Amino acid sequence: MLNFALIxxxxxxxxxxxxxxxxxxxxGHQAFAxxxxxxxxxxxxRVNHVQQVDDLVNQLIQRNLHDIVLVGHSSxxxxxxxLAEELPDRxxxxxxxxxxxxxxxxxxxxxxxxxxxxxxxxxxxASSDGSIMLPYPIWREAFINDADExxxxxxxxxxxxxxxxxxxxxxxxxRFYATQIPxxxxxxxxxxxxxxxxxxxxxxxxxxxxxxxxxxxxxSHEVIFTNPGGLAAKLIEAGRD
Amino acid sequence: MLNFALIxxxxxxxxxxxxxxxxxxxxGHQAFAxxxxxxxxxxxxRVNHVQQVDDLVNQLIQRNLHDIVLVGHSSxxxxxxxLAEELPDRxxxxxxxxxxxxxxxxxxxxxxxxxxxxxxxxxxxASSDGSIMLPYPIWREAFINDADExxxxxxxxxxxxxxxxxxxxxxxxxRFYATQIPxxxxxxxxxxxxxxxxxxxxxxxxxxxxxxxxxxxxxSHEVIFTNPGGLAAKLIEAGRD
Amino acid sequence: MLNFALIxxxxxxxxxxxxxxxxxxxxGHQAFAxxxxxxxxxxxxRVNHVQQVDDLVNQLIQRNLHDIVLVGHSSxxxxxxxLAEELPDRxxxxxxxxxxxxxxxxxxxxxxxxxxxxxxxxxxxASSDGSIMLPYPIWREAFINDADExxxxxxxxxxxxxxxxxxxxxxxxxRFYATQIPxxxxxxxxxxxxxxxxxxxxxxxxxxxxxxxxxxxxxSHEVIFTNPGGLAAKLIEAGRD
Numbered sequence: 001m002l003n004f005a006l007i008x009x010x011x012x013x014x015x016x017x018x019x020x021x022x023x024x025x026x027x028g029h030q031a032f033a034x035x036x037x038x039x040x041x042x043x044x045x046r047v048n049h050v051q052q053v054d055d056l057v058n059q060l061i062q063r064n065l066h067d068i069v070l071v072g073h074s075s076x077x078x079x080x081x082x083l084a085e086e087l088p089d090r091x092x093x094x095x096x097x098x099x100x101x102x103x104x105x106x107x108x109x110x111x112x113x114x115x116x117x118x119x120x121x122x123x124x125x126a127s128s129d130g131s132i133m134l135p136y137p138i139w140r141e142a143f144i145n146d147a148d149e150x151x152x153x154x155x156x157x158x159x160x161x162x163x164x165x166x167x168x169x170x171x172x173x174x175r176f177y178a179t180q181i182p183x184x185x186x187x188x189x190x191x192x193x194x195x196x197x198x199x200x201x202x203x204x205x206x207x208x209x210x211x212x213x214x215x216x217x218x219x220s221h222e223v224i225f226t227n228p229g230g231l232a233a234k235l236i237e238a239g240r241d
Numbered sequence: 242m243l244n245f246a247l248i249x250x251x252x253x254x255x256x257x258x259x260x261x262x263x264x265x266x267x268x269g270h271q272a273f274a275x276x277x278x279x280x281x282x283x284x285x286x287r288v289n290h291v292q293q294v295d296d297l298v299n300q301l302i303q304r305n306l307h308d309i310v311l312v313g314h315s316s317x318x319x320x321x322x323x324l325a326e327e328l329p330d331r332x333x334x335x336x337x338x339x340x341x342x343x344x345x346x347x348x349x350x351x352x353x354x355x356x357x358x359x360x361x362x363x364x365x366x367a368s369s370d371g372s373i374m375l376p377y378p379i380w381r382e383a384f385i386n387d388a389d390e391x392x393x394x395x396x397x398x399x400x401x402x403x404x405x406x407x408x409x410x411x412x413x414x415x416r417f418y419a420t421q422i423p424x425x426x427x428x429x430x431x432x433x434x435x436x437x438x439x440x441x442x443x444x445x446x447x448x449x450x451x452x453x454x455x456x457x458x459x460x461s462h463e464v465i466f467t468n469p470g471g472l473a474a475k476l477i478e479a480g481r482d
Numbered sequence: 483m484l485n486f487a488l489i490x491x492x493x494x495x496x497x498x499x500x501x502x503x504x505x506x507x508x509x510g511h512q513a514f515a516x517x518x519x520x521x522x523x524x525x526x527x528r529v530n531h532v533q534q535v536d537d538l539v540n541q542l543i544q545r546n547l548h549d550i551v552l553v554g555h556s557s558x559x560x561x562x563x564x565l566a567e568e569l570p571d572r573x574x575x576x577x578x579x580x581x582x583x584x585x586x587x588x589x590x591x592x593x594x595x596x597x598x599x600x601x602x603x604x605x606x607x608a609s610s611d612g613s614i615m616l617p618y619p620i621w622r623e624a625f626i627n628d629a630d631e632x633x634x635x636x637x638x639x640x641x642x643x644x645x646x647x648x649x650x651x652x653x654x655x656x657r658f659y660a661t662q663i664p665x666x667x668x669x670x671x672x673x674x675x676x677x678x679x680x681x682x683x684x685x686x687x688x689x690x691x692x693x694x695x696x697x698x699x700x701x702s703h704e705v706i707f708t709n710p711g712g713l714a715a716k717l718i719e720a721g722r723d
């Protein structure tokens with residue numbers, strides 16, 4: 001029995017994990033899917049990375065979780081790396097699912113292609129609350145490329161704005177890069193939310209983990225929507241000892 | 242319902258699409274598969290890229306096609322890029338299937354590895370009609386690597402010589418690189434007609450499209466022969482809105 | 483009917499091929515799986531690459547094998563390249579399965595990432611018989627990443643120490659790089675025994691073969707343990723004419 005904690009990526013909340021959690025329960029595992037600070041409708045968007053980490057630390061401690069298989073999707077790679085520094089004794093394994101593994105001293109924006117950074121900088125400059133939103137055409141073509149149009153639209157309608165400050169916050173990560181916690185990288189082979197190749201997830205991000213377990217599955221950046229059962233199966237493969 | 246126009250690659254004709262067209266019809270779609278000028282047995286081989294584009298423009302207009310999902314395989318990537326410049330209002334989406342996406346000002350030969358360019362240059366120098374032919378060992382090992390020998394041979398027998406001049410013609414492509422027509426790239430994961438890596442199809446060619454939808458399938462450069470049903474399914478996934 | 487000779491990689495013996503040989507027999511093929519000199523329990527570990535090649539030459543001649551589909555896994559890529567030089571008239575095709583293809587004049591250690599080379603150099607310096615052993619965490623995460631923990635452990639228990647000298651022996655390989663024997667490369671897509679990317683198997687090693695047939699399958703470096711039936715099917719696909 002594995003104790004999963006599932007940390008969502010940008011523009012969504014913990015509720016997006018519900019179908020995956022169902023599949024994990026059916027397979028005999030526990031799973032907790034908190035919402036990261038600043039995510040969802042009607043909440044304060046002016047938060048930073050330190051506040052997000054502090055809040056997640058509190059949520060995991062309040063649930064009295066131990067032996068955690070800590071999963072981070074996409075931008076949450078930055079969060080689980082920090083949680084490994086804050087709660088090393090509670091984490092059994094880190095699973096980066098098409099997630100950022102920042103180089104020491106970088107912020108997330110340092111690791112995205114210039115055209116994406118420019119897009120987001122333009123959005124935040126025009127924003128009244130320091131948040132950004134993914135344009136639908138990018139969602140449809142580069143994020144959920146394995147869905148049909150109706151499903152691409154309905155899933156897009158579930159997204160909400162993303163706090164920008166955490167993506168500008170530089171992370172030291174000295175303790176993360178020294179940790180002995182085992183690590184896995186789950187890569188969906190048609191994920192090109194980061195363009196494959198020079199700027200891609202794998203092996204660019206994954207190789208920074210040192211020794212890690214590689215697990216792959218077919219699908220886009222959004223198998224949480226398009227294939228939650230397949231994602232759950234691969235999270236188990238990535239998360240087991 | 243999608244309106245496909247399917248443009249074949251080198252050494253073949255529109256007839257090679259027949260099984261794929263059948264699968265597309267069964268799925269409720271329309272498909273037109275013209276033969277590119279200079280292809281097939283007993284035709285004039287001394288044609289250039291401008292003539293090929295003009296002829297395809299005429300064929301598409303004569304069929305009164307609109308809302309076209311325009312698919313180009315391999316060398317036909319150069320043709321659909323030009324058709325996007327000539328018929329922008331008739332094209333709903335461009336689908337590059339393991340196809341060349343030329344950098345501005347290049348010809349196709351500028352984008353192939355030196356050993357292939359040298360091979361073709363030797364062939365055309367010895368040709369009486371300015372055409373080239375793919376040697377069987379390259380076909381068998383690098384193009385149709387997923388077939389057995391009997392099928393590799395029978396499919397090879399269906400090929401015919403390829404006009405060389407179009408592959409030497411430099412293309413400006415300024416309007417193609419400015420177009421807002423949506424684009425997809427379909428990549429067969431065992432395709433090594435262009436060697437994977439530095440000279441490969443994906444992400445080298447695909448990344449030049451800017452925002453595009455990535456679709457992948459198992460198989461060689463010749464899934465049109467070895468898996469026409471699977472190819473049709475993936476063309477629908479790549480071609481839909 | 484194909485005549486396979488199957489050459490195992492480091493830390494194992496010919497006996498590891500038994501399930502694969504069974505599947506090949508069932509499909510109507512012959513298969514011989516010799517043990518490479520210096521491998522297994524209770525044997526002399528101080529052997530070099532020349533002795534290993536000489537011994538394999540003798541084993542193949544004594545079995546009176548011809549038209550051999552010669553398969554090399556991992557480090558055995560160095561052995562089948564040399565056998566192609568010693569027995570060119572007996573080999574019908576070379577199949578490199580996630581195997582080293584050394585650049586001319588290199589030894590195997592010249593082709594592995596610095597952290598692996600340092601690990602092995604430390605081990606051999608502390609060894610009483612000039613051998614090395616793969617640490618379990620590397621086996622579990624980077625070699626047999628597609629197995630569960632129980633299977634990872636039981637398969638690890640079947641391994642034995644590996645002679646080190648052959649991996650330091652530089653190979654000229656002039657005749658190998660001139661041979662016309664057909665070649666295939668079988669790549670398991672989740673194999674990261676060599677880290678994917680800059681130091682990976684494919685396309686880094688495979689591209690050195692010149693014209694070759696690419697075959698891929700899902701799985702880790704150890705599909706010989708985790709999927710012997712699937713491996714046999716792909717060896718047939720890679721080995722046929």
